[in-house]
Amino acid sequence: MAATAALRTDDARAPAAPAFPPPPVTARPIDRAAWIAAYRHVRAETERRAAPLSAEDQQVQSMEDASPTKWHRAHVTWFFEQFLLREHLPGYRIHDERLHYLFNSYYVAAGPRQPRTQRGLITRPTLDEVTAYRAHVDRAVEALLGQAADGTLEAVLPILEIGLYHEQQHQELLWTDILHAFAQSPLGPVYDAGWRFPRAVSEPGQVELPRGIARIGHAGDGFSYDNESPRHETLIQPGRIDRGLVTNRDWLAFMADGGYAKPELWLSDGWYASQRDGWEAPGYWRREGGDWATMTLGGLRPIDPDAPVTHVSYYEADAYARWAGRVLPTEFEWETVAAGLPDAFGLVWQWTRSPYVAYPGYRPLPGALGEYNGKFMANQFVLRGSSVATPEGHARLPYRNFFYPHQRWQFTGVRLADPQA
Amino acid sequence: MAATAALRTDDARAPAAPAFPPPPVTARPIDRAAWIAAYRHVRAETERRAAPLSAEDQQVQSMEDASPTKWHRAHVTWFFEQFLLREHLPGYRIHDERLHYLFNSYYVAAGPRQPRTQRGLITRPTLDEVTAYRAHVDRAVEALLGQAADGTLEAVLPILEIGLYHEQQHQELLWTDILHAFAQSPLGPVYDAGWRFPRAVSEPGQVELPRGIARIGHAGDGFSYDNESPRHETLIQPGRIDRGLVTNRDWLAFMADGGYAKPELWLSDGWYASQRDGWEAPGYWRREGGDWATMTLGGLRPIDPDAPVTHVSYYEADAYARWAGRVLPTEFEWETVAAGLPDAFGLVWQWTRSPYVAYPGYRPLPGALGEYNGKFMANQFVLRGSSVATPEGHARLPYRNFFYPHQRWQFTGVRLADPQA
Amino acid sequence: MAATAALRTDDARAPAAPAFPPPPVTARPIDRAAWIAAYRHVRAETERRAAPLSAEDQQVQSMEDASPTKWHRAHVTWFFEQFLLREHLPGYRIHDERLHYLFNSYYVAAGPRQPRTQRGLITRPTLDEVTAYRAHVDRAVEALLGQAADGTLEAVLPILEIGLYHEQQHQELLWTDILHAFAQSPLGPVYDAGWRFPRAVSEPGQVELPRGIARIGHAGDGFSYDNESPRHETLIQPGRIDRGLVTNRDWLAFMADGGYAKPELWLSDGWYASQRDGWEAPGYWRREGGDWATMTLGGLRPIDPDAPVTHVSYYEADAYARWAGRVLPTEFEWETVAAGLPDAFGLVWQWTRSPYVAYPGYRPLPGALGEYNGKFMANQFVLRGSSVATPEGHARLPYRNFFYPHQRWQFTGVRLADPQA
């Protein structure tokens, strides 16, 4: 996955064997060193992403959907403290009881919490105090991994693994959220002057979707989220999926044809959103003189016609498909053929036309850890693949991402399909 | 279908052969008398439903989702004028060009229109003028049906048929909308003192859902909406569906167990809606002394424990199912077994867990008439069956109704299912 | 006062002595016939104003600030029942206890009430029932006036008098509210085809304001509102007030000079309101082809350049004055010279630059009847004079009307002044 290569050109220390993902939690004997390496690897990546940001940058919350970098760094740490150390490390000293309220996110079962819209008001604890919090928890987790009895570790590893994937999700959000914040500034701040979007393969042609029963969802003993289960069968209708992603050049043709001004191309809710928010181009696009530019993590850049379009909402993706006389694939169609697609991973998440609902027989995890995926199963659409912002080792074929159809601050793009004529 | 029996006990004039539905539009020779009878039947039913309402009652719009009775009566009339008479009746005189703006609803392709939220402000035309408008259009439609050449009728009948089903949909809304308006009054106005909810069969037990490929969607040459096509195959997972509907007695147990106060039972968006709107019982329920009563078309009535619960949102239905350790059926599961279910029709629409999306290969009708079903394919859930408010002859097995998951002013209820253990 | 002359051309039955205002409440002996005549006169004027309106017209509430005609007719009736009959007429039978909740307006001390924004939802009681309610109360009031002991009448007359002035205020609102409702319709409904705005005298020149101590507020034993007292002294700065009102011709010059597009002319809150609501002309003005027209009680009419401008907010009046290099008068300056001004009464209320606050030593009436004037003494500005909609006999020199500075659905206009150079 080429995702973050642009930012890691100086990273000559990368080990031959990747530190992530860790071994399956059921692997025996337990490879403590591998788990400690995986933990350090993930924790370090968070810090690497935060490093270019000042205390002020890390403070800001630019909209309700986004969170401050500092909050991300503390929240993922709180997750380990709350679900792992508090329960499983005898004698663990809570770093600061007051942080519990501030850095819980949505876990109702874990108690009251800072209102989501006011995360940007938390100036105390300071950046340094959050760094100290991270170090405190890191020492405790590593001590636990190094010293706990095997029986304890068997209970601990599944939680640790969730915690690591959870932190990686926030690494992606850290980038998308700071990009949103910077995009609000007329000054076009630069996160990393060397940033560039990975080059898309852009192969022409299509992959055939044969009619038949497909098996969908997580298999094997590796990590998965609860919403990828149970693995089950579904009926695939025949059709074809594009090998390439929709590009900025394609999108400019849609715009030139009045795509944003023709209500007949849009879902009713989408037309309302587009009018309310004044959409006339993908997110972060600005007119600069006669041309279009876009805010990126490298600052304000001219539009690259060959790059995949990104920061488009489901509503825009759907309108584009209708304009093109085509459709978005279902998530099942995507999963069936993705292993053979270039650019399935590492560039842009790909909107599917599948609403985000439970797989047949789905059961959420019990307790607070199960509060996440299941409670959002209404009003959102599934995205598949991964994006340039997704950390290495995080993406997996059956992974189901989901966002509301009006949202566009993620690296979201479009791959088209055709039903059989 | 027992739907409207309660209101028609004195209707001894009902013909032996029902006037609705009309023959298939492809039936030859064209049975003009049958079509005229069907037209008169539908038009008369609208007037029958409006009859107990004063000019003031017919004027009021109690929320954005609802419309005034007078508006319903005029809008369905405008539909015939706009799509049928204007095009197909030579020499037709538009009744009043100014009504076009007022009584177009959402057909963007048909031009600008009165803002939806301001339908309650249209005091002119008056009730009498709307009645005259209806008569003017009725005369013209009947003349067209009686006198047009067969070739013309071949083009006209499909539009007429859509117009009749369209008017029946508004007949259902007429009742749900006036009930909402009356429910806002502290006085509990009575629409029909003789109103009673049809008795549910309430059979215990379940129907088996065998695993297999099912064919779903409209078949044959009868009427259907575009969103019921194309007929296609889907894979049914094994399970069981209840023969009975969830009753008020069941719901009171959910309430007594704190169902409205336990966030872990609710979808995240549902919990937000329930808190914002202060839900603690189904829609229209009021505490009267120590007991619950509910607003009905017969006025304020005590809760009948044996009646099916109604005026519950998708969010509530979903929370109830989770509380009961069960699930809502999919729309495909429902369609597979509904022919064998008592109370599938005529009592309450039944929420399914299927988001409202296109069937594979779906194409909307061209032009303004195709603007309806397709443009709402996001953020809504499918309901199946029909309700006490659905006009006779309107309900059909593959019919797909859809509403937003927070809405509860329709006669919406719950039927539960179980996946195979 | 020429106010309502246009509407009363056929009223040949007008008595030589006006029926309103009634004698002072302290006049002895009590002239029962005069009070009954005054009561009948006021009550009849309400009905006269409602007469051209259908049941539907009388039902509608077009914004939160406005109320339905039916509500006005019932509310003023409730006032007599609540404050006069309930207390002072032995054996009085409340017409319908349920109306109390519906037709109380803002009298917190008189108990809970229908939310202001939902007055348009009250379809029951019907128009006929409200008419019956009025008749029931009329009979009781007249019986009380005719038969009560003198001692009782001494307590009753001050309440009766307030009730009559109160009803007259609602007569004015009845017209302004229905005009607002009709102005929302694209059809431009006509209230009275014979309506015309009274001709302004439009004398040129100014009246001198000499420096000195002026006595301000109510004097004598006639009726007054509590906010006109106590009569007190204030210091008048020297200056001049225009004899004429600002006309539509004047206002068109302001518009032509970009008055609505220059933020430097506007108060900060006013600029915000003008942008939020898209003001580019006075209220109810519409472009018809290349010209301006305006909605009136006579329907849509071309702008008359010689007529006084009306339906302008305080913010607009203030911006206009700044543009003209002049000022609005204070309410004290206005009161000092108004007796010598043409058009002080009967055309448009005149915005003053005086915020609406208490006179020194002001005390509100005790109890619910005192809830009105005092509780609004913040954020509003005083208007003086009266308008074309003010009932005959209602206007008085020290009368203080008040509205929020953004409101413009009343007949509000502008008279300018100059401080001494």
Added chain:
Amino acid sequence: MAATAALRTDDARAPAAPAFPPPPVTARPIDRAAWIAAYRHVRAETERRAAPLSAEDQQVQSMEDASPTKWHRAHVTWFFEQFLLREHLPGYRIHDERLHYLFNSYYVAAGPRQPRTQRGLITRPTLDEVTAYRAHVDRAVEALLGQAADGTLEAVLPILEIGLYHEQQHQELLWTDILHAFAQSPLGPVYDAGWRFPRAVSEPGQVELPRGIARIGHAGDGFSYDNESPRHETLIQPGRIDRGLVTNRDWLAFMADGGYAKPELWLSDGWYASQRDGWEAPGYWRREGGDWATMTLGGLRPIDPDAPVTHVSYYEADAYARWAGRVLPTEFEWETVAAGLPDAFGLVWQWTRSPYVAYPGYRPLPGALGEYNGKFMANQFVLRGSSVATPEGHARLPYRNFFYPHQRWQFTGVRLADPQA
């Protein structure tokens, strides 16, 4: 003035002669050293107030009415650059043209600007860059003051003086805004652990207000704001003003008597605000166990019954006065006797019952500098005196402060009066 003494106990370097206010701008010869000293004094006070705050603290904007510390520091600097250096210092190099957009506040005449609600999103320029901006401008201003020809200085000094008073106003806001931000945190952050509220003199008794003509407004050749002119006469009604301020003890009695639950005590708009925002005590009060505590610049502290109540809105002050059977003074009454009142300055701003409007004959300054005071002359009330947050040397007898009646994040308190019986 005892205002900021608590924070300056270690400030042994204070000069014998105060550095502020500077000499009158008309004093000749021009005392360049005194002006440079005044400039340095004011600029240093801003930095002193910002010093305890981290980069994160200085970044946060906790509501629309408040601004970040960093923004305050930059905006007051921009003021000197925009209105003084750009025009009057030949060869001045603009520090960074892009800052103009970010740090303009409301000066429409000075061009477009960062939306007020998004000031908290400006993470770049950083704190250090703002510090550098301040240094750049300081060097230029001091060079101008030291080297410009006398003729130039005559034009410059009036602008400089406005700039210094302007910066002092923002010093006060800096404190009130950071207190508001800290009060949003459940952690109760401490700005200065040594903070204490100055002790009130709390003398009993009253000062007589004799009836008569008083001269009101700015006199002499010292600094004043445009809204204090022209000096003019007004008529004072006889009465008495309290020597003492309303205390927390007094306020607790109001609360204990249900003051926040009795609508009859409140203005209509005030009651609405109190219900919407859930007021049950002054701003920043929190229940801690059975007692009340309040957020202060020293962190969360128990209520001191002897201290003057503060962080109360006009609506609360007015309700309190009505409850006590008394009134707030007018701003003219206050100005007439304030020289003889203890605690007129340095503790809490005192709400008057005077709406904020122009003095007779008022003319705003021309150009952008005149945009401030005049454009807010609607919907606000005048406060007089000064508060604990007001910088030394800033307060003056005729000073007119003004805020909206619902606002309570300033140090606003209450002094009562009685009209003559």
